[in-house]
Amino acid sequence: MRGSPRKGGLKITLEELMEHKLDWEGTIIPELKEIVGEENVLNHVIDLYVYSRDASIDTGWPAAVAFAHNTEEVSKVVKLANKYEFSIIPRGAGSNVCGGVIPAKPDCLILVVARMNKVVDLDLENFLITVEPGMVCLDLNNYIEPYGFYFVPDPASDKTATIGGMVNNNSGGIRAVKYGVTEQWVMGLEVVLADGTVVHIGNKAIKYVCGYDLVSLFVGSEGTLGIITKAMLKMQPLPEVRLVASGYFDTAFAAGKCVREIIRRGFDPSGTEIMDYKTLKAVEEYSGKVKFPECGAVVVVELDGNREDVEMRLDRLELVFKEMGALQTEVARDAETCEQVWAARKAAFPALTLRRPTARMEDVSVPLENLPVMFQKIDEVSKKNGIEIATFGHAGDGNLHPILLWDERDPDQHRRALQTLIDLWHAAVNLEGTVTGEHGIGVSKLMMMPVEHEAAVLELTKKIKQAFDPKNILCPGHVIPIPGQKFFTEEDVS
Amino acid sequence: MRGSPRKGGLKITLEELMEHKLDWEGTIIPELKEIVGEENVLNHVIDLYVYSRDASIDTGWPAAVAFAHNTEEVSKVVKLANKYEFSIIPRGAGSNVCGGVIPAKPDCLILVVARMNKVVDLDLENFLITVEPGMVCLDLNNYIEPYGFYFVPDPASDKTATIGGMVNNNSGGIRAVKYGVTEQWVMGLEVVLADGTVVHIGNKAIKYVCGYDLVSLFVGSEGTLGIITKAMLKMQPLPEVRLVASGYFDTAFAAGKCVREIIRRGFDPSGTEIMDYKTLKAVEEYSGKVKFPECGAVVVVELDGNREDVEMRLDRLELVFKEMGALQTEVARDAETCEQVWAARKAAFPALTLRRPTARMEDVSVPLENLPVMFQKIDEVSKKNGIEIATFGHAGDGNLHPILLWDERDPDQHRRALQTLIDLWHAAVNLEGTVTGEHGIGVSKLMMMPVEHEAAVLELTKKIKQAFDPKNILCPGHVIPIPGQKFFTEEDVS
Numbered sequence: 001m002r003g004s005p006r007k008g009g010l011k012i013t014l015e016e017l018m019e020h021k022l023d024w025e026g027t028i029i030p031e032l033k034e035i036v037g038e039e040n041v042l043n044h045v046i047d048l049y050v051y052s053r054d055a056s057i058d059t060g061w062p063a064a065v066a067f068a069h070n071t072e073e074v075s076k077v078v079k080l081a082n083k084y085e086f087s088i089i090p091r092g093a094g095s096n097v098c099g100g101v102i103p104a105k106p107d108c109l110i111l112v113v114a115r116m117n118k119v120v121d122l123d124l125e126n127f128l129i130t131v132e133p134g135m136v137c138l139d140l141n142n143y144i145e146p147y148g149f150y151f152v153p154d155p156a157s158d159k160t161a162t163i164g165g166m167v168n169n170n171s172g173g174i175r176a177v178k179y180g181v182t183e184q185w186v187m188g189l190e191v192v193l194a195d196g197t198v199v200h201i202g203n204k205a206i207k208y209v210c211g212y213d214l215v216s217l218f219v220g221s222e223g224t225l226g227i228i229t230k231a232m233l234k235m236q237p238l239p240e241v242r243l244v245a246s247g248y249f250d251t252a253f254a255a256g257k258c259v260r261e262i263i264r265r266g267f268d269p270s271g272t273e274i275m276d277y278k279t280l281k282a283v284e285e286y287s288g289k290v291k292f293p294e295c296g297a298v299v300v301v302e303l304d305g306n307r308e309d310v311e312m313r314l315d316r317l318e319l320v321f322k323e324m325g326a327l328q329t330e331v332a333r334d335a336e337t338c339e340q341v342w343a344a345r346k347a348a349f350p351a352l353t354l355r356r357p358t359a360r361m362e363d364v365s366v367p368l369e370n371l372p373v374m375f376q377k378i379d380e381v382s383k384k385n386g387i388e389i390a391t392f393g394h395a396g397d398g399n400l401h402p403i404l405l406w407d408e409r410d411p412d413q414h415r416r417a418l419q420t421l422i423d424l425w426h427a428a429v430n431l432e433g434t435v436t437g438e439h440g441i442g443v444s445k446l447m448m449m450p451v452e453h454e455a456a457v458l459e460l461t462k463k464i465k466q467a468f469d470p471k472n473i474l475c476p477g478h479v480i481p482i483p484g485q486k487f488f489t490e491e492d493v494s
Numbered sequence: 495m496r497g498s499p500r501k502g503g504l505k506i507t508l509e510e511l512m513e514h515k516l517d518w519e520g521t522i523i524p525e526l527k528e529i530v531g532e533e534n535v536l537n538h539v540i541d542l543y544v545y546s547r548d549a550s551i552d553t554g555w556p557a558a559v560a561f562a563h564n565t566e567e568v569s570k571v572v573k574l575a576n577k578y579e580f581s582i583i584p585r586g587a588g589s590n591v592c593g594g595v596i597p598a599k600p601d602c603l604i605l606v607v608a609r610m611n612k613v614v615d616l617d618l619e620n621f622l623i624t625v626e627p628g629m630v631c632l633d634l635n636n637y638i639e640p641y642g643f644y645f646v647p648d649p650a651s652d653k654t655a656t657i658g659g660m661v662n663n664n665s666g667g668i669r670a671v672k673y674g675v676t677e678q679w680v681m682g683l684e685v686v687l688a689d690g691t692v693v694h695i696g697n698k699a700i701k702y703v704c705g706y707d708l709v710s711l712f713v714g715s716e717g718t719l720g721i722i723t724k725a726m727l728k729m730q731p732l733p734e735v736r737l738v739a740s741g742y743f744d745t746a747f748a749a750g751k752c753v754r755e756i757i758r759r760g761f762d763p764s765g766t767e768i769m770d771y772k773t774l775k776a777v778e779e780y781s782g783k784v785k786f787p788e789c790g791a792v793v794v795v796e797l798d799g800n801r802e803d804v805e806m807r808l809d810r811l812e813l814v815f816k817e818m819g820a821l822q823t824e825v826a827r828d829a830e831t832c833e834q835v836w837a838a839r840k841a842a843f844p845a846l847t848l849r850r851p852t853a854r855m856e857d858v859s860v861p862l863e864n865l866p867v868m869f870q871k872i873d874e875v876s877k878k879n880g881i882e883i884a885t886f887g888h889a890g891d892g893n894l895h896p897i898l899l900w901d902e903r904d905p906d907q908h909r910r911a912l913q914t915l916i917d918l919w920h921a922a923v924n925l926e927g928t929v930t931g932e933h934g935i936g937v938s939k940l941m942m943m944p945v946e947h948e949a950a951v952l953e954l955t956k957k958i959k960q961a962f963d964p965k966n967i968l969c970p971g972h973v974i975p976i977p978g979q980k981f982f983t984e985e986d987v988s
Contacts, residue, residue, distance in 0.1 A: 213714050221706055308803070
């Protein structure tokens with residue numbers, strides 16, 4: 001049933017929760033209220049239910065939820081956690097899909113930083129903006145657009161995703177293929193460490209090698225090393241134009257080969273997306289307006305720069321589409337048409353979630369050479385397990401989003417879906433890739449850490465965590481398992 | 495005298511050295527010879543003298559020098575270091591300018607990896623090349639050029655700098671302004687850890703967030719966390735053309751303002767260099783052929799891409815030069831002329847070193863807004879201390895190379911030169927910048943770590959080092975001082 005902690009999720013039961021809830025009543029809750037205010041602490045079971053889930057299919061009950069409003073409050077809450085030795089998971093929009101804000105232990109406080117969403121400093125001279133972690137990505141872009149800038153990382157969830165979450169997960173998005181992921185756009189951070197200390201790292205200078213690159217270590221550490229309370233981000237000047245061309249192919253395999261060729265020829269696209277047949281059909285149904293040509297998959301390529309240059313390159317791009325066997329091509333030379341193409345692409349996941357009761361979004365990433373083969377592997381594991389998969393994604397950097405669709409209320413189907421997931425992950429790793437190109441490990445993909453990494457690398461990871469957070473206050477059971485942690489394993493499905 | 499350990503350098507005396515040398519004779523030296531071969535261990539005082547210095551002005555005697563030929567030898571040497579508790583500094587070309595391969599303790603082995611210079615794997619399909627750490631940057635570029643690729647990071651020392659050193663220092667160079675520094679071009683590493691364990695980190699997938707970003711932590715860690723034995727690097731397709739335009743300005747201040755404007759207008763240049771009057775004069779004398787127009791400074795901008803586009807943008811660029819008050823402009827539309835411009839730029843440091851007995855190259859880096867003011871500050875500290883400074887550098891990312899010129903044999907001049915250095919560093923930090931944009935801390939800039947960083951950040955740095963290298967085997971006294979370490983401090987000059 002949709003409401004209960006599920007297989008594939010974490011197994012904190014309501015009984016375990018109630019035990020901890022009572023524990024907290026007389027001690028932690030009043031002190032929390034003193035720090036963040038009476039009205040900013042929740043521990044009614046209905047509220048806890050809401051915060052027991054995110055955009056993944058994993059679930060876990062927290063013991064309480066608190067809303068922080070500034071760095072000082074965050075620091076005080078962390079000190080309280082040290083006093084009582086409870087754990088904390090910072091949460092923005094909860095739009096991650098890796099169980100990134102799901103408790104793995106029942107003594108966990110969800111610390112919501114979504115209300116910390118102010119612009120702290122806009123430095124137009126240096127193309128920098130400093131924001132609080134609750135700032136939503138699209139709000140940030142709307143804020144800086146009048147000044148002629150944009151923030152490059154652009155997850156499809158940009159209407160909800162917060163900067164804090166994007167920093168923690170090192171988010172990618174469509175334009176990463178040209179401009180890199182979040183890590184390349186974070187210049188500095190304010191972080192509350194596991195003992196409550198507030199530190200400032202990074203520098204306004206673009207080139208900066210004074211000591212270890214701590215910024216890159218925090219980016220993508222999924223909240224396990226510290227709580228981000230401010231981020232200084234680099235803005236990019238808006239290009240004169242961004243235009244897109246689409247090539248429709250017979251198969252996803254052929255589409256994958258075309259993307260690889262476009263990259264190889266140095267087109268330097270600012271977006272190279274693929275959507276397969278199933279995705280296109282779902283988007284058509286969802287929108288009720290869009291109609292795509294009959295095909296196995298579409299390749300959408302964006303070029304940015306000055307108009308003359310981009311138009312010239314679009315023509316050459318169309319020739320490459322044809323050379324690579326496109327059934328049909330389309331070139332959008334005005335902003336409105338381009339926006340429609342991207343709106344269709346961003347609708348892909350919501351459209352697919354409507355097709356079946358359960359949808360799980362993956363983000364396997366493989367070397368470019370293996371991109372076409374990855375499409376074949378996705379087909380194979382889908383057929384083998386009898387589970388529908390629709391695939392779209394950022395093909396130009398080898399990063400795909402296979403969406404598994406099933407009904408979790410049917411135990412047999414559910415078992416097969418989880419097996420599909422495992423098969424998919426192993427297929428990516430066997431193709432020299434990774435189970436996660438841009439979504440992170442969280443609690444959802446812990447079982448694959450020892451598959452992807454040597455034991456000595458896992459040991460280094462633990463040592464860093466131990467050095468930063470010896471009491472394991474922050475996001476325990478995320479990225480690194482805790483002793484006795486029950487998580488999704490191969491045994492669950494066999 | 496040029497041959498002795500100098501003020502500003504480390505104070506390991508010949509007496510201290512001889513003591514350790516005798517210590518090592520009967521124990522460590524024979525075991526080292528067993529690992530790397532009889533002829534690959536040096537400990538004659540003349541050889542040790544050679545390895546007591548690098549391209550910085552710091553010096554320190556090692557106890558011995560060994561040449562490694564493969565990962566296994568490196569690992570065995572590190573295990574030997576653990577057995578006898580001596581320290582190791584890996585060394586490539588020794589072309590760093592931060593004392594990066596200078597011993598801070600007398601019990602130190604210099605482990606030369608320059609002979610590990612093979613291509614391990616060329617993966618044209620994925621634009622990847624895996625090389626050993628001793629591979630010279632230019633050799634790498636010559637190797638991949640026929641395939642239509644280049645390696646982006648391009649220090650002016652590319653004829654000597656090794657990939658291992660570039661990874662350790664997170665080198666930048668001219669094209670970093672568009673394409674980022676070494677960190678952005680390293681996809682994976684093989685590293686020998688401080689206990690001799692060999693680990694492999696990173697992935698062939700371009701997008702990759704499976705666990706902490708260990709690659710970025712090792713890049714720029716200056717050999718203190720592990721010894722790089724292989725690096726998997728991303729190659730960039732060569733652009734159709736690279737053309738340069740030069741604008742000659744009355745003052746370096748005006749040149750700095752022009753560079754900032756070029757960046758602001760989104761030209762996305764692949765190089766934006768400034769050379770001041772003194773640098774130009776030195777290059778003229780050095781080359782005997784080149785003749786520059788009379789000016790206070792030149793701005794050299796490179797644009798890359800397809801020819802039509804680049805030519806169009808060059809015209810617009812020339813207009814910006816004029817708008818910003820250029821005395822004269824030059825546009826080089828053919829490859830040969832462009833190469834001459836870059837040859838002149840790369841000759842800047844060698845040309846300047848010939849002018850005085852001592853030359854020290856700095857790499858202060860400031861936010862773009864403060865670039866013009868930084869030029870003024872350089873002038874001020876030069877005048878205040880009576881020490882000549884010539885400045886060139888990667889102005890587009892705010893990273894300048896002031897070259898201090900003096901005669902270290904004159905104690906008063908030497909004292910004033912060191913004071914100039916300190917003044918310069920503080921000026922950069924006061925302008926919200928850093929003492930090191932691309933050369934690193936090494937032993938040369940240790941004193942500035944607590945000026946740039948909060949105590950809690952230094953504490954985090956130490957914790958990482960402690961977690962990775964608890965016995966402090968690797969490069970002790972680099973990046974993080976060791977107890978009792980004597981290094982260049984303000985007391986030395988007062």
